[in-house]
Amino acid sequence: MAAEIVTETGADSLTMEGVATRAGVSKALGYRYFTNRHDLLLALFDREMAVLDERIGAAVDHAGSFEDGLRSIVRAWVDLIHERGVLLGSLQQSTRIEGPVEQRRADRQRRLDAFFADLITGAYDLPLDDAMLVAATLVSGSEGAMRIWLANGWSRDRIAERYVRLSLGAIEALAREPACRPSRPDDPAERNHRARPVVTPGIGDSSPGIRAGDRATMGG
DSSP: OHHHHHHHHOGGGOOHHHHHHHHTSOHHHHHTTOSSHHHHHHHHHHHHHHHHHHHHHHHHHTOSSHHHHHHHHHHHHHHHHHHHHHHHHHHHHOSSSHHHHHHHHHHHHHHHHHHHHHHHHHHSOOOHHHHHHHHHHHHHHHHHHHHHHHHHTOOHHHHHHHHHHHHHHHHHHHHHOGGGSOOOTTOHHHHHHHHSOOBOTTTOSBOOOOOOOOOOOOOO
């Protein structure tokens, strides 16, 4: 019932009374499961993300290769947006749960980055930090791909194929690049390079390197 209301009139219009009326039950029954409508909206958001994660997992499980898996993931993504895009969009844009949803999105983003990095390192000879960089770029880039798909009215297979071609090209190019390999500690040229300060334009100060964060585990 809550999903129907959000889809029809938006997340910010959701009330415990409205859900109870739609379901034909007392308002008190709803409070047995949710503290308030904010909790109800967050539960709905979590449910929708769980559906997407389940479909991504199934796509990977049935894939015979990294390329097939990536293609299946994009297709699953497109299918979910086609089926539930209005609901997902309204939940993510709700001002009433903006903070909690943003935190959940950030946590989920880290899990997705780690998940895709694991897939990449399983198929390509890339250091983990490079794989995390690629994974984060691909996950973030998928939002742009979805916008293009919606704006141009492309078929599911067309956007999936374009996204896969772009992704594989980037990964394979990085995998072939010697500079992406970890340097040898006894390499004099590398020691000299590290000894020189790196000046950030506009700051005029040396900037230390940034280490990639520890890999997170894929949650449910």
